[in-house]
Amino acid sequence: MLTKEDLLAIGSLMDEKLEAGLKPIKADITEMKGEIKGLKERVPKLEMTTEHQIDRAIKLLGEGHERLKQMIEGRLVTKEQQENSEARIFALEEVSKRHTVQIEELQKKTG
Secondary structure: OOOHHHHHHHHHHHHHHHHHHHHHHHHHHHHHHHHHHHHHHHHHHHHHHHHHHHHHHHHHHHHHHHHHHHHHHHHHHHHHHHHHHHHHHHHHHHHHHHHHHHHHHHHHHHO
C-alpha cells in the first residue's frame, strides 16, 4: 500500500511532467499573443489604407466616367448643332438668293 509520502512524491513527479509538457504550449501561447497584438495594431492601419485607396480609386473611376459622359454628350450636342447649323445655312442661302434677285430687279427699275 502507498503511503502519504509516496502519493505526494508521485503527485510531485506528475506535476513536473505536466509542467514540462505545458512549457512549449505556454511558449506558443505567449508567441501567439504577441502576434495577435501585432495584428491588432496592423489591421486598423490596413483598413484605413485600403479604405483610402478604394475611395480614391472609386473617385478616379467616377471622374473618368464623368469625363467620358461629357465627351459623349459633347459629341451628340455637336452633331445636333451641326445639323442645326446646316439648316440655318441653307435658310440663309435661300434668303440671300431671293435678296439678290430683288436687288437686281430694283436696279433694273432705277437704272
